[in-house]
Amino acid sequence: KAGVTQTPRYLIKTRGQQVTLSCSPISGHRSVSWYQQTPGQGLQFLFEYFSETQRNKGNFPGRFSGRQFSNSRSEMNVSTLELGDSALYLCASRARGDTEAFFGQGTRLTVV
Amino acid sequence: AQSVTQLDSHVSVSEGTPVLLRCNYSSSYSPSLFWYVQHPNKGLQLLLKYTSAATLVKGINGFEAEFKKSETSFHLTKPSAHMSDAAEYFCVVSDAGNTPLVFGKGTRLSVIA
Numbered sequence: 001k002a003g004v005t006q007t008p009r010y011l012i013k014t015r016g017q018q019v020t021l022s023c024s025p026i027s028g029h030r031s032v033s034w035y036q037q038t039p040g041q042g043l044q045f046l047f048e049y050f051s052e053t054q055r056n057k058g059n060f061p062g063r064f065s066g067r068q069f070s071n072s073r074s075e076m077n078v079s080t081l082e083l084g085d086s087a088l089y090l091c092a093s094r095a096r097g098d099t100e101a102f103f104g105q106g107t108r109l110t111v112v
Numbered sequence: 113a114q115s116v117t118q119l120d121s122h123v124s125v126s127e128g129t130p131v132l133l134r135c136n137y138s139s140s141y142s143p144s145l146f147w148y149v150q151h152p153n154k155g156l157q158l159l160l161k162y163t164s165a166a167t168l169v170k171g172i173n174g175f176e177a178e179f180k181k182s183e184t185s186f187h188l189t190k191p192s193a194h195m196s197d198a199a200e201y202f203c204v205v206s207d208a209g210n211t212p213l214v215f216g217k218g219t220r221l222s223v224i225a
Binding site: 004006033035042043045048050055056058090092099100101102103104105106108 | 144146148153154155156157158161163202206208210211212213214215216217218
């Protein structure tokens, strides 16, 4: 069974630009969550989607948004990038009714 | 609201000696608890989970953790450290299946040859 796949693995963007990250969950998993990981703040929850609906949302500004498609693949978008958005963005999928999450390798975003 | 406190930001052990990574949690409900490991530039891998069954949970790579409700603790142990255990370890709590996972700040484990 294929794991969680995140693309791209690395990105370099300029301040003010926008970026879209992609996540393909484990087959059959309908829940996809996104996390931001930085050295200073650790792992912080961004949002969770389940069956194309946002089910939970963390405490991030509106520049951070996401969506989920009918095949459970998810994208997150960050607009008007700031230097502080540089981070490892991790995607995780969960099977319905289970609580443990399975993580992708992450996308390393660098904003210059 | 649930929260997790990992009591040590860095633990250093010699190869072959026991590992103890400490975690205390706070939860309004009967929680699910997890330990994840992250090797450099990698995603997170589930080591083990507690979901109200046996209080002593065995995981992969020889790790285990004991759920102690009276102490609100879920410490991770391993009898004998290996060089490949060097990584960042995260204690995680979830109140219910549909709530986000809440992560501790992480404990960096160094293993000295």
